[in-house]
Each structure stands twice: as C-alpha cells, then as structure tokens.
Amino acid sequence: DIRKTCEIFDGSTTVSTFSADSTHYHGGLGLYKNQPASVGCSYERHQKAETLSATGWIALPKHSK
Numbered sequence: 499d500i501r502k503t504c505e506i507f508d509g510s511t512t513v514s515t516f517s518a519d520s521t522h523y524h525g526g527l528g529l530y531k532n533q534p535a536s537v538g539c540s541y542e543r544h545q546k547a548e549t550l551s552a553t554g555w556i557a558l559p560k561h562s563k
Contacts (some may be wrong), residue, residue, distance in 0.1 A: 501541075504550070516531040516554040530558065537561045 505512045509558035520551040524540035535549040538561060 499550065507513075516550065517553075518548055518555045519557065520548060522548075526561075 499521065501523050501559045502517040502519070504515050506515050506520055518536060521539050521541065522536040522540075525536055525538040527534070529534050529535060530547075530549045533549045533551060534548060535558065537547040538545055545560040546556040549558055550556075
C-alpha cells in the first residue's frame with residue numbers, strides 16, 4: 499500500500515525505509531523520544547500512532563485527539 503511507505507530525506511537524497519503498519523494520510527508527523535513518529539489518518543479516521551526504530555515501526559498507544 500503506497501500510503502504506508504516511508505522515505506528518509508537528508509536534504510539532497512531520498513532513501514526508502516520500513517513501511518508503516520497503518521496509513522497516516524494527512525496525519526501528524528513529529529518526534530517521540532527523539533525518533534520519528536506519525537499519528538492519525540484523516541482518510542481512515544483512526545488515532546493510531548507509530549514510532550520509527552532501527553528495526554521498523556513500533557505501535558504506540560492511540561492518540562487522544
């Protein structure tokens with residue numbers, strides 16, 4: 499599913515990395531314990547949150563908003 503793909507951009511190159519377990523279309527992106535994190539999805543209307551680790555995406559507790 500293209501909506502679960504993830505790329506890392508360092509300012510000049512893009513590298514594909516682990517796909518997320520959930521879609522986060524129009525969701526939020528930020529840092530959680532200094533790691534990338536994504537929250538929610540307007541398309542599927544869920545509150546799922548995930549953080550990216552060295553081995554893939556890890557589920558976090560659902561976000562309240």
